[in-house]
Amino acid sequence: MxxxxxxxxxxxxxxxxxxxxxxxxxxxxxxxxxxxxxxxxxxxxxxxxxxxxxxxxxxxxxxxxxxxxxxxxxxxxxxxxxxxxxxxxxxxxxxxxxxxxxxxxxxxxxxxxxxxxxxxxxxxxxxxxxxxxxxxxxxxxxxxxxxxxxxxxxxxxxxxxxxxxxxxxxxxxxxxxxxxxxxxxxxxxxxxxxxxxxxxxxxxxxxxxxxxxxxxxTDYGVTAVDQAPVRRRSRQQQIVATANRYPCGDGNWVVFNMPEEAAWPRFCQALGLEQLLDDNRLQNIKGRFDNMAEVVDLVDEALSARPRDEWGPIFDEQRLIWGPVLGLHEVVxxxxxxxxxxxxxxxxxxxxxxxxxxxxxxxxxxxxxxxxxxxxxxxxxxxxxxxxxxxxxxxxxxxxxxxxxxxxx
CATH class of the missing domain: 3.40.50.10540 (Crotonobetainyl-coa:carnitine coa-transferase; domain 1)
Known part of the structure; x- marks a missing residue:
């Protein structure tokens, strides 16, 4: 039945x-x-x-x-x-x-x-x-x-x-x-x-x-109170580098969404950018925000070394919260x-x-x-x-x- x-x-x-x-x-x-x-x-x-x-x-x-x-x-x-x-x-x-x-x-x-x-x-x-x-x-x-x-x-x-x-x-x-x-x-x-x-x-x-x-x-919860315009941020103006989108070596994109304080070391290790962990300018969220344009350029350069599908297992190994930006034909x-x-x-x-x-x-x-x-x-x-x-x-x-x-x- x-x-x-x-x-x-x-x-x-x-x-x-x-x-x-x-x-x-x-x-x-x-x-x-x-x-x-x-x-x-x-x-x-x-x-x-x-x-x-x-x-x-x-x-x-x-x-x-x-x-x-x-x-x-x-x-x-x-x-x-x-x-x-x-x-x-x-x-x-x-x-x-x-x-x-x-x-x-x-x-x-x-x-x-x-x-x-x-x-x-x-x-x-x-x-x-x-x-x-x-x-x-x-x-x-x-x-x-x-x-x-x-x-x-x-x-x-x-x-x-x-x-x-x-x-x-x-x-x-x-x-x-x-x-x-x-x-x-x-x-x-x-x-x-x-x-x-x-x-x-x-x-x-x-x-x-x-x-x-x-x-x-989520935006209107604040805007309904203060009636201030929403800040529209480009990639180079994001608050944290671990909540941004980036192109890979084959032109395909990936997007990350993680709290930066905890994820920043794993993010750098996955991308082979361990040297950023020792950069005095980037030791806290404010420092990284102040230098976001440079950080984005460095991440773009690192990701350009591999196609998107090769990066996926590396991101997963470092327990990064990420997603591929797929084309509709890929989703099917x-x-x-x-x-x-x-x-x-x-x-x-x-x-x-x-x-x-x-x-x-x-x-x-x-x-x-x-x-x-x-x-x-x-x-x-x-x-x-x-x-x-x-x-x-x-x-x-x-x-x-x-x-x-x-x-x-």
Whole structure:
């Protein structure tokens, strides 16, 4: 007998697009929930907007990046602007536990999807909203993407510049989206528990902006008090040499993070820089900080003698806390990633097997790997409407009138 999935009795209705909110729904699906994705008639605008994988054969042109945030879901394509479309959503919410969306407040109300409006249909529904900046305040109306609301507005981009004159580096796709998706997921799980205990519906929300600020909470714990700018330090301005990043002989980088007072002797021994232990200028943290530019140059020179992978065993022998700065292609082949099944295999009904990315949640004895690939737009329109009580004639009429869509046979 297989172990039940933790959410296999939960039904989720989602109306969202792009990556942040869909990523939360994808993890709910991984955990066993039946997730019904309501898309526009033309499909989620995220479809086919990102780089294609460099593959030939059955998967050539397949949208793997969309698949990450939409695996395991069922798709129904609905015209939300129509009375019939809004009625369909309310019908689906009658039997749902969670409604999840990333619509701004005025659009929720326009389409009859605000918490109060949906609670008239299902008084126990958990209503979850993800926005750029929150549903209160002077900029609740403002749309936001992760590069603008998460990285830009929150202070993340500015705080990560290399020194005071460093340029702002662009984040990789959906870093802020997926982090915020995890915040939304945690709120949904808490609200489900509360709805179960109280028997009443719950409204929860998060935003890209506030989640990003939380990721900087260690800095903001001080900045919220003194309101002083954060000191942005280049490699030559770091406080301690044993918490810095350095290039190796093959151009690959390594990063260290150790308290310097205890680690400094072992750090010097690993690099063959024992002479620095006798340098009177470098006998304490302040002395090393005052001469940090020279220390960094000496470490760079020492590390240039070997490629990164040859340094690893030497660092481990000296019990240094370090990590290689890997390329994404290296992480996919990393033995540690393989050991924790970070890139599980999914079976596509038509094309075969492919690898994807597992959510960062593991439950002992429970397989929470993705269960199936993402749907095509409206793939399950007829099936979902049938389950909701629509007969074939009504479904045919909705399709003929352009209120819902399904793929061509």
């Amino acid at each position: 297989s172990t039940p999935l933790p959410l296999d009795d939960v039904r989720v209705i989602e109306i969202d697009s792009w990556m942040a909110a869909p990523s939360a729904a994808a993890i709910l699906s991984d955990l066993g929930a039946d997730v019904i994705k309501i898309e526009p008639l033309s499909g989620d605008p995220m479809r086919n907007t990102t780089r294609p994988a460099k593959v030939d054969g059955a998967f050539k042109g397949y949208d793997f990046q969309f698949d990450v945030d939409n695996r395991g879901k069922r798709s129904i394509a609905v015209d939300l602007a129509s009375d019939e479309g809004r009625d369909i959503v309310h019908r689906l919410c009658e039997g749902a536990d969670v409604f999840l969306c990333n619509l701004l407040q005025h659009r929720q109300e326009k389409f009859g999807l605000s918490p109060a409006q949906l609670w008239e249909t299902n008084s126990k529904l958990v209503h979850a909203t993800l926005t750029g900046y929150g549903t209160d305040g002077p900029e609740a109306w403002r749309p936001g993407y992760d590069v603008t609301a998460f990285f830009g507005r929150s202070g993340l981009y500015d705080s990560m510049r290399d020194g005071n004159d460093g340029q702002v580096a662009m984040a990789r796709p959906a870093q802020g989206d997926h982090t915020t998706g995890l915040a939304l997921l945690s709120g949904i799980l808490a609200a489900l528990r509360l709805a179960e205990r109280t028997g009443t519906g719950q409204a929860i929300e998060t935003s890209l902006f506030e989640t990003a600020v939380w990721t900087l909470a 082949a990393d033995p540690q990633a393989e050991a924790i099944d970070l890139f599980p295999t999914v079976e596509h009904a038509e094309h075969g097997e492919y690898r994807t990315v597992r959510a960062p949640i593991r439950i002992q004895g429970v397989d929470t790997s993705p269960r199936r690939s993402s749907p095509t737009p409206g793939q399950h329109t007829r099936l979902v409407l049938t389950d909701a009580g629509f007969d074939d004639a009504a479904i045919d009429q909705l399709i003929a009138d352009g209120k819902v869509a399904q793929p061509e046979a």
